[in-house]
Amino acid sequence: MHSIKELQQIIDKAVKEINYPATPNELYEPIAYLMALGGKRLRPALVLMATDLFGGDIEAAKPPALAIEMFHNFTLMHDDIMDNAPLRRGQPTVHEKWSDSVAILSGDVMFVKAYKLMIQVKPEILIPVLEVFNKTAIEVCEGQQIDMNFESRNEVSIDEYLEMIRLKTAVLVGGALKIGALIGNASAKNADLLYKFGENLGLAFQLQDDILDVFGDPEKFGKQVGGDIISNKKTYLLIKALELAKGNDLAKLNDWLSKKDFIAEEKVEAVSALYNQLNIRELSEEVMQSYAKVALDAFEQIDVDVENKKTLLNFAEMLVEREN
Amino acid sequence: MHSIKELQQIIDKAVKEINYPATPNELYEPIAYLMALGGKRLRPALVLMATDLFGGDIEAAKPPALAIEMFHNFTLMHDDIMDNAPLRRGQPTVHEKWSDSVAILSGDVMFVKAYKLMIQVKPEILIPVLEVFNKTAIEVCEGQQIDMNFESRNEVSIDEYLEMIRLKTAVLVGGALKIGALIGNASAKNADLLYKFGENLGLAFQLQDDILDVFGDPEKFGKQVGGDIISNKKTYLLIKALELAKGNDLAKLNDWLSKKDFIAEEKVEAVSALYNQLNIRELSEEVMQSYAKVALDAFEQIDVDVENKKTLLNFAEMLVEREN
Numbered sequence: 001m002h003s004i005k006e007l008q009q010i011i012d013k014a015v016k017e018i019n020y021p022a023t024p025n026e027l028y029e030p031i032a033y034l035m036a037l038g039g040k041r042l043r044p045a046l047v048l049m050a051t052d053l054f055g056g057d058i059e060a061a062k063p064p065a066l067a068i069e070m071f072h073n074f075t076l077m078h079d080d081i082m083d084n085a086p087l088r089r090g091q092p093t094v095h096e097k098w099s100d101s102v103a104i105l106s107g108d109v110m111f112v113k114a115y116k117l118m119i120q121v122k123p124e125i126l127i128p129v130l131e132v133f134n135k136t137a138i139e140v141c142e143g144q145q146i147d148m149n150f151e152s153r154n155e156v157s158i159d160e161y162l163e164m165i166r167l168k169t170a171v172l173v174g175g176a177l178k179i180g181a182l183i184g185n186a187s188a189k190n191a192d193l194l195y196k197f198g199e200n201l202g203l204a205f206q207l208q209d210d211i212l213d214v215f216g217d218p219e220k221f222g223k224q225v226g227g228d229i230i231s232n233k234k235t236y237l238l239i240k241a242l243e244l245a246k247g248n249d250l251a252k253l254n255d256w257l258s259k260k261d262f263i264a265e266e267k268v269e270a271v272s273a274l275y276n277q278l279n280i281r282e283l284s285e286e287v288m289q290s291y292a293k294v295a296l297d298a299f300e301q302i303d304v305d306v307e308n309k310k311t312l313l314n315f316a317e318m319l320v321e322r323e324n
Numbered sequence: 325m326h327s328i329k330e331l332q333q334i335i336d337k338a339v340k341e342i343n344y345p346a347t348p349n350e351l352y353e354p355i356a357y358l359m360a361l362g363g364k365r366l367r368p369a370l371v372l373m374a375t376d377l378f379g380g381d382i383e384a385a386k387p388p389a390l391a392i393e394m395f396h397n398f399t400l401m402h403d404d405i406m407d408n409a410p411l412r413r414g415q416p417t418v419h420e421k422w423s424d425s426v427a428i429l430s431g432d433v434m435f436v437k438a439y440k441l442m443i444q445v446k447p448e449i450l451i452p453v454l455e456v457f458n459k460t461a462i463e464v465c466e467g468q469q470i471d472m473n474f475e476s477r478n479e480v481s482i483d484e485y486l487e488m489i490r491l492k493t494a495v496l497v498g499g500a501l502k503i504g505a506l507i508g509n510a511s512a513k514n515a516d517l518l519y520k521f522g523e524n525l526g527l528a529f530q531l532q533d534d535i536l537d538v539f540g541d542p543e544k545f546g547k548q549v550g551g552d553i554i555s556n557k558k559t560y561l562l563i564k565a566l567e568l569a570k571g572n573d574l575a576k577l578n579d580w581l582s583k584k585d586f587i588a589e590e591k592v593e594a595v596s597a598l599y600n601q602l603n604i605r606e607l608s609e610e611v612m613q614s615y616a617k618v619a620l621d622a623f624e625q626i627d628v629d630v631e632n633k634k635t636l637l638n639f640a641e642m643l644v645e646r647e648n
Contacts, residue, residue: 078429082425102469104428112465119458138433141429142351142433
């Protein structure tokens with residue numbers, strides 16, 4: 001078995017070794033730029049971890065792992081245009097540094113490159129692998145669309161929110177793991193259990209992200225704490241707070257949500273205080289833990305030597321306990 | 325053998341039968357809208373024609389033919405954003421009717437749908453089919469990027485122009501035919517010859533498009549004649565004219581190219597007159613015919629009953645002699 005760190009390093013090295021054509025450079029420079037910005041390489045590492053779990057060949061899992069990383073970065077490139085995001089990992093986004101057109105078209109090429117990498121799996125598993133990948137890709141797009149729709153809606157229910165993050169974030173965790181399982185010749189039952197583990201872990205991961213955005217330690221979090229509060233992002237925390245707040249609290253919360261001019265720190269402080277009063281942190285952590293539990297229950301049922309399970313178990317713990 | 329019309333009707337019917345999920349409708353309505361705008365369905369019909377040429381199963385060729393049509397419409401949806409195009413087939417473009425974000429994301433979903441349709445080919449040919457498709461998709465994106473680069477460049481050579489239209493337009497004609505050939509169990513040699521036929525026919529097709537844009541009969545052309553002249557589009561005709569014009573003619577041409585304020589009809593008339601003086605129509609038709617000849621020479625070498633070749637031969641003639 002390989003450690004998480006080892007697997008992340010394998011991915012990092014493989015990402016650096018990808019060759020891009022020289023021309024047209026408006027197409028390939030942005031791809032190389034975004035891929036080099038780093039990130040934790042968690043999704044591709046998951047492909048390798050899943051293959052490793054079933055004693056499969058890590059080498060064979062590298063191209064599809066890179067496919068997952070390429071796909072993930074393609075979605076970031078396009079999402080950043082749609083979200084008007086100026087920065088990605090502290091650096092200018094591709095559409096800012098070049099143009100919207102460049103970001104659209106470079107993204108499209110990344111998507112083809114993802115398929116080119118993905119079809120390098122063994123022919124025997126090509127169709128099931130592509131079926132997982134296609135389904136996942138469509139669901140991620142659906143999740144992004146639903147997320148954008150939320151911005152112009154007044155009310156979003158908890159269930160709608162959870163379905164959105166399932167599509168936008170969690171299915172790719174499940175999909176990466178399932179593809180790795182198929183490469184490792186896992187049985188259909190084990191592959192499905194690993195998907196379930198990933199999907200629920202992905203939900204827990206996103207909920208933890210939402211919690212950290214409000215309650216994270218600014219020193220450790222890596223981005224501005226309170227960003228979601230400042231932008232009125234409809235996260236689990238806000239939706240729950242709107243559900244629970246009554247009378248004066250609800251009026252105060254709605255007042256902050258409707259304010260156009262405000263001092264960011266004041267808004268973050270005031271809304272956080274309301275969250276504290278309503279026990280939002282504990283409630284969010286409870287639901288996050290409940291997803292982590294569903295994930296771990298599915299994982300436990302996977303029929304493979306318990307020794308092999310250590311890396312993914314560590315990984316799951318790391319995700320849920322992380323501070324950034 | 326089936327006639328072109330029969331095959332186009334098969335495609336039209338199949339396009340109408342595609343089912344789209346109901347939600348999120350911001351994602352699927354634009355796809356259904358663009359796919360229903362029509363068009364000649366030439367590219368998917370080519371897949372069927374190629375399968376038919378080798379006596380293959382037309383039914384089996386339908387999903388990959390739809391994949392080609394879905395891919396083609398995906399590129400139109402994204403290109404229209406980049407080109408700021410208000411209309412597509414006389415109707416508002418998706419980014420105009422909805423938004424840039426919707427057009428980006430719906431396009432992305434169309435691309436996945438193209439892959440979902442494409443992987444329905446027989447498993448034995450899945451890898452070669454996807455290799456052709458991936459290569460074609462990347463080249464089409466490269467062509468679009470090079471085309472956009474031309475807009476901000478002062479000089480473009482004839483060779484650069486021909487390479488751009490090869491990538492942007494011709495390879496998809498070749499790719500559609502080659503995929504159809506693979507479905508029809510063509511030999512590698514025959515499949516490659518058919519690709520060559522398609523690639524060169526595609527070049528002839530685009531050159532004919534450029535010619536019709538200037539010299540087409542307004543009654544038959546279907547769009548505004550002279551659009552390329554009005555927008556200074558660097559087509560074969562303009563590049564050749566700039567190469568051949570001397571002295572006063574060159575000055576006049578450059579003057580029209582640099583004018584910001586002008587009456588469209590006057591510009592079209594004046595530039596067309598210069599083209600006539602320089603024999604641009606004949607020169608363009610010559611080079612167009614030379615590509616058609618390379619295409620037909622490759623086609624002749626394909627080792628299949630001459631009776632089977634009639635439909636594609638008719639098609640080639642139709643493309644080169646068309647008036648719209």
